[in-house]
Amino acid sequence: QQQVKQSPQSLIVQKGGISIINCAYENTAFDYFPWYQQFPGKGPALLIAIRPDVSEKKEGRFTISFNKSAKQFSLHIMDSQPGDSATYFCAASNTGANNLFFGTGTRLTVIP
Amino acid sequence: DAGITQSPRHKVTETGTPVTLRCHQTENHRYMYWYRQDPGHGLRLIHYSYGVKDTDKGEVSDGYSVSRSKTEDFLLTLESATSSQTSVYFCAISESRTYEQYFGPGTRLTVT
Structure with a gap:
């Protein structure tokens, strides 16, 4: 059972446009929500993360x-x-746990 | 990749053979993790370690074992490889249970 559901599976956006990737979860104990960016042949890299005490977090264009x-x-x-252009993964975890539950990923393509 | 190396980077092996993957870190982080990445599943935790000789199972631990005899090294062993274990394996580290996990470059394993 997928703990974190991510959509869309793929996304094509024009240069200069806004890319939006959505995730949903059921476990109300989750209190940490990171996003990872992964380029082909590389490991996922932590992009930005949020905790539920705030409704929005901004870092540069993200x-x-x-x-x-x-x-x-x-x-x-x-x-x-x-x-x-990369694959983006959302994830979730809760205090006391060591498991990050990942979404299935979104492949973003930004066309010039 | 945050001072994390994985070896080998690519491996092809036959069904039934034992395989050991190595993760080495230079960050002196306490926590180390092994994930597998498969299309349609995102990343799933296999095993993790919270200190030397201290390990625990993740959500997909069947068929895998781990060992950690030094802070810097975390080994993942497939005792008898099966085709369902064909995957990309990522090691991750974190300094504490504050959830910021940093990933290595991955090992692509093919079991024929």
Whole structure:
């Protein structure tokens, strides 16, 4: 059973556009929600993370929006660039656990 | 890749043979993890370690064992490889249970 559901599976965005990737979870004990970026042949790299005490976190062109009541969180990439083309994974975990539960990934392609 | 190396980077082996993958870190982090990455599943935790000689199972631990005799090394062993264990294996480390996990470059394992 997938603990974190991610959509869409793939996404094509024009350069300069906004990329939006969504994730949903059921376990209300989750209290840590990171996003990872992965380029082909590389390991996932931590991009940005949020805890449920805030509804939004922004780092440069990347923003996480968090909706605790809906049990959803999303990644927004503003002014998307071809260099952002990668696979993005959301994940979730809870205090006391060592397991990060990952979504199935979104392959983002930014076309010039 | 945050001072993490994995060896080998690629391996092809036959069904029924034992295989050991190595993860080496230079960050002196306490926690180390082994994940497998498969299409449609994201990353799933196999085993993790919270100190030398201290290990525990993840969500997909069947058919795998681990050992950690030194802080810097975490070994993953497939006692008798099966075709279902064909995957990309990632090692990750974290300094504490604050969840920031950093991933190595991965090992692509093919079991024929």
